[in-house]
Amino acid sequence: MKTIAETMTADHKACDDEFAHAEQAAFAGNWSGAETGFNAFRNGMAHHFKMEEDVLFPALVSAGGPSGPVHIMRMEHTQIRGLLEQMAAALANKNAQEYGGLSETLLIVMQQHNLKEEQILYPIADQVLAAERETLFSQMREV
Amino acid sequence: MKVATLSTEQAPPISVPLCFFAVAPVFLVLAALLLAAGGGNPFADTRSPASLAATHCITLGFMAMVMLGATQQLLPVVIGSPVPAPRLVAWSTLLPLTAGALLLSGGFMLGEPALLNLSWPLLGLAFLVFIGAGMLSLARASARNATKTAILLSILSLAVAVALGMLLARGYATGLPLPYTRLATAHIGLALGGWVMLLIAGAAYQVVPMFQLTPDYPKWLTANLAPAIFAVLLLGLASLLLEPAPRWMASATENLFWLLAACFAVVTLRLQNRRRRRVPDATLSFFRLGMLSLLLAALFSLASRLSPTANDYFGTLSVLIFLLGFAMSLTQGMLYKIIAFLVWFHLFRGGINAVKAGVPNMKEIIPEPWMWRHLWLHIGTLLAVLLAPLWGVAAWLVMLGLLLQGVLLGCAVLAGISVYRRTLGRIEQIPA
Numbered sequence: 394m395k396t397i398a399e400t401m402t403a404d405h406k407a408c409d410d411e412f413a414h415a416e417q418a419a420f421a422g423n424w425s426g427a428e429t430g431f432n433a434f435r436n437g438m439a440h441h442f443k444m445e446e447d448v449l450f451p452a453l454v455s456a457g458g459p460s461g462p463v464h465i466m467r468m469e470h471t472q473i474r475g476l477l478e479q480m481a482a483a484l485a486n487k488n489a490q491e492y493g494g495l496s497e498t499l500l501i502v503m504q505q506h507n508l509k510e511e512q513i514l515y516p517i518a519d520q521v522l523a524a525e526r527e528t529l530f531s532q533m534r535e536v
Numbered sequence: 537m538k539v540a541t542l543s544t545e546q547a548p549p550i551s552v553p554l555c556f557f558a559v560a561p562v563f564l565v566l567a568a569l570l571l572a573a574g575g576g577n578p579f580a581d582t583r584s585p586a587s588l589a590a591t592h593c594i595t596l597g598f599m600a601m602v603m604l605g606a607t608q609q610l611l612p613v614v615i616g617s618p619v620p621a622p623r624l625v626a627w628s629t630l631l632p633l634t635a636g637a638l639l640l641s642g643g644f645m646l647g648e649p650a651l652l653n654l655s656w657p658l659l660g661l662a663f664l665v666f667i668g669a670g671m672l673s674l675a676r677a678s679a680r681n682a683t684k685t686a687i688l689l690s691i692l693s694l695a696v697a698v699a700l701g702m703l704l705a706r707g708y709a710t711g712l713p714l715p716y717t718r719l720a721t722a723h724i725g726l727a728l729g730g731w732v733m734l735l736i737a738g739a740a741y742q743v744v745p746m747f748q749l750t751p752d753y754p755k756w757l758t759a760n761l762a763p764a765i766f767a768v769l770l771l772g773l774a775s776l777l778l779e780p781a782p783r784w785m786a787s788a789t790e791n792l793f794w795l796l797a798a799c800f801a802v803v804t805l806r807l808q809n810r811r812r813r814r815v816p817d818a819t820l821s822f823f824r825l826g827m828l829s830l831l832l833a834a835l836f837s838l839a840s841r842l843s844p845t846a847n848d849y850f851g852t853l854s855v856l857i858f859l860l861g862f863a864m865s866l867t868q869g870m871l872y873k874i875i876a877f878l879v880w881f882h883l884f885r886g887g888i889n890a891v892k893a894g895v896p897n898m899k900e901i902i903p904e905p906w907m908w909r910h911l912w913l914h915i916g917t918l919l920a921v922l923l924a925p926l927w928g929v930a931a932w933l934v935m936l937g938l939l940l941q942g943v944l945l946g947c948a949v950l951a952g953i954s955v956y957r958r959t960l961g962r963i964e965q966i967p968a
Contacts, residue, residue, distance in 0.1 A: 498897045
């Protein structure tokens with residue numbers, strides 16, 4: 394069975410793909426493509442955050458994992474949600490320049506956040522939650 | 537597991553990195569002015585006083601300034617470990633590095649031993665603090681990855697390069713009987729081939745897949761490249777210790793180094809060709825220009841060995857293109873991203889008021905057309921470099937190019953600072 398780190402990292406990469414599609418379409422002025430791409434990206438991100446905030450993080454903290462880093466990850470989720478909202482507004486106004494600038498900003502914020510999770514938080518989760526992995530995966534699929 | 541390791545609150549205040557980044561472009565301008573004041577063609581004789589002075593303005597005043605400022609920011613993110621006492625470390629690297637680089641360049645330019653004698657203890661202090669803090673941060677890092685190994689080997693190379701540089705400066709100032717040519721060869725090899733090459737490789741392992749959305753670097757490369765380059769550099773050092781120095785060994789280690797460097801460039805370019813993010817990005821273009829330059833520097837080094845008649849010309853070009861094409865392109869490209877991100881990041885921390893006041897996005901902090909203009913200016917400068925050792929007009933174009941690049945970059949940093957100040961003012965005016 395895959396580790397938590399492998400599974401969640403794969404999900405990050407899937408979100409990255411949607412991000413790139415939306416950005417490319419907006420840059421090319423293909424607004425219907427950008428909307429489809431952006432919605433897929435935003436839904437993917439929302440699902441990823443839900444898996445973490447509703448299942449993984451609480452399980453990690455109640456199993457004795459570190460609560461400080463989890464709190465920081467939650468704060469960064471809020472930051473990312475804020476940028477996603479601004480991007481949705483730029484998309485609705487068909488403002489390519491604004492969308493491009495926000496998308497550039499989001500990329501850096503999101504990738505730094507992902508790196509911290511992938512290199513530090515998920516490996517800890519794999520150690521602390523090794524026995525419950527299967528249950529966690531099925532709970533995460535359901536959120 | 538230290539809770540602090542994930543905290544972005546560990547970052548020093550924005551004024552600290554921005555000071556490093558604001559000082560750096562001044563040294564590019566200074567390098568251009570020193571080259572112009574030197575008389576003759578400084579690219580025809582790379583050991584002339586003006587060339588030595590300008591080279592150290594670029595390597596210490598510009599590149600080391602940016603790299604030291606940026607490394608202190610990036611270590612917490614890429615290896616998950618903050619730099620201890622960030623403010624103290626920042627100021628006690630920034631001030632002696634600035635003063636030391638000015639005095640060393642002045643000492644070379646004027647042939648003034650007193651300036652050289654003042655410069656090397658200051659530079660020693662700046663790097664000692666940086667190396668000490670960097671090593672402590674690496675020792676505490678919980679992440680174990682190829683980036684950490686590369687940065688560790690890079691800092692070790694820097695330590696030896698700095699020690700040799702200090703010895704050389706003291707030697708020039710006091711007329712000590714030293715094996716100058718051998719020491720200078722070792723100093724240049726470790727500074728450029730060790731510190732610069734390994735730092736860039738270590739950063740690229742993370743930065744390229746993360747921000748350019750490429751596949752990851754292959755494991756065989758990340759696991760072996762930095763240790764192999766470091767081993768080759770050590771062999772090169774060993775060959776310099778033997779008496780008489782075996783020519784074949786020096787030549788073999790140099791060929792091996794360039795082979796490894798070219799391998800890194802080819803793999804990076806191929807990964808970038810497979811990037812998922814296809815929108816135009818000036819930093820990416822700077823990065824690709826840097827990798828092409830690294831390949832070109834390797835080819836020039838090969839040409840210098842194959843063509844005994846033109847070996848000086850190709851040898852000079854190899855070093856110039858490594859320095860100005862590879863190292864400088866990457867430094868500048870990354871700098872644009874780092875400044876814009878830092879400004880955004882520090883403003884966004886203003887919380888709800890920041891959102892109400894409207895934090896500008898990264899492309900509103902440093903306008904994109906500036907970066908593209910800078911890229912084209914840099915490409916023009918590099919084309920002139922190719923002819924500069926042979927043709928005086930091209931040498932003047934390189935000086936002009938460096939001057940304009942310094943001005944443009946300086947304006948970009950100041951623009952970032954001014955956006956930061958204006959927005960912060962707006963955020964603070966909003967009632968709590």
